[in-house]
Amino acid sequence: MIEAIDLTKRYEDGVLALDRLQLTVTEGEIYCLLGANGAGKTTAIDLFLGFIEPSAGQALINGVDVHSDPLNAKRYVGYLSENVKLYGNLTARQNLDFFARVSQHGPVGQQECAQLLRQVGLPQRAFKQQVKKFSKGMRQKLGIAIAMIKDAPSLLLDEPMSGLDPKAAADFVATLKDLRRQGKAILMSTHDIFRAKELADRVGIMKEGRKVVEKSRTELKREDLERLYLEYMKGDEEQEAANTVHKLRPA
Ligand SMILES: Nc1ncnc2c1ncn2[C@@H]1O[C@H](COP(=O)(O)OP(=O)(O)O)[C@@H](O)[C@H]1O
Numbered sequence: 342m343i344e345a346i347d348l349t350k351r352y353e354d355g356v357l358a359l360d361r362l363q364l365t366v367t368e369g370e371i372y373c374l375l376g377a378n379g380a381g382k383t384t385a386i387d388l389f390l391g392f393i394e395p396s397a398g399q400a401l402i403n404g405v406d407v408h409s410d411p412l413n414a415k416r417y418v419g420y421l422s423e424n425v426k427l428y429g430n431l432t433a434r435q436n437l438d439f440f441a442r443v444s445q446h447g448p449v450g451q452q453e454c455a456q457l458l459r460q461v462g463l464p465q466r467a468f469k470q471q472v473k474k475f476s477k478g479m480r481q482k483l484g485i486a487i488a489m490i491k492d493a494p495s496l497l498l499d500e501p502m503s504g505l506d507p508k509a510a511a512d513f514v515a516t517l518k519d520l521r522r523q524g525k526a527i528l529m530s531t532h533d534i535f536r537a538k539e540l541a542d543r544v545g546i547m548k549e550g551r552k553v554v555e556k557s558r559t560e561l562k563r564e565d566l567e568r569l570y571l572e573y574m575k576g577d578e579e580q581e582a583a584n585t586v587h588k589l590r591p592a
């Protein structure tokens with residue numbers, strides 16, 4: 342389970358990047374965070390990963406407070422960002438094995454490795470290929486395989502499908518559905534409204550550090566998510582003024 346309780350981040354320069362976020366992602370659920378660039382999505386995910394410290398509130402992974410017990414919390418979470426860091430001179434298999442070793446999982450056997458790579462939709466011929474020759478889609482597929490090694494119950498994905506071609510994106514979506522069936526709690530930021538609507542059990546729209554609306558899958562069936570999104574992105578002048586005052590208020 343992934344849970345934010347009044348999670349707040351004000352960066353050192355005073356920017357209120359995340360404002361009292363409340364959010365819960367339970368087992369077998371995909372939660373999509375939408376929002377313009379700068380809305381606070383990465384900040385939220387980085388707080389769950391313990392990359393940065395909250396100014397207030399709590400980020401919990403499987404009930405463990407990330408800030409007070411980071412090592413324990415890390416055991417329960419897999420992570421993939423938009424640009425996964427891989428070793429270009431190593432093959433897909435070798436990368437997987439390397440990350441398995443550093444993630445306390447220990448070396449991955451041939452079979453486990455092949456199974457993981459197949460599961461994420463990497464073609465067989467790519468298993469032994471140096472990663473520097475990989476397309477963006479292949480890199481992200483390997484990235485999700487790496488995030489899956491630990492078999493952690495929670496997954497944090499920061500724009501994992503940005504820049505993927507339609508086939509790679511469809512494969513990626515299939516992998517996420519698999520993971521949901523396995524009971525993972527998945528929090529994913531994305532700009533892809535179409536995919537969010539297809540995948541998400543819950544969608545949260547963020548604006549200037551705040552979650553301005555949240556909709557369940559059932560509610561989304563009756564709503565036009567794109568229209569809703571654009572509605573919330575509209576520059577309502579009174580709202581803008583209020584936000585500015587709010588942002589400038591001392592912490
Ligand atoms: N390290 C940082 N220091 C100061 N401000 C930051 C830092 N990282 C992000 N911000 C600011 O925090 C806000 C939210 O950014 P971010 O979480 O990256 O949004 P998103 O991922 O939704 O695009 C933005 O105003 C951004 O400029």
Ligand SMILES: [Mg+2]
Binds near residue numbers: 382383384499
């Ligand atoms: Mg971001």
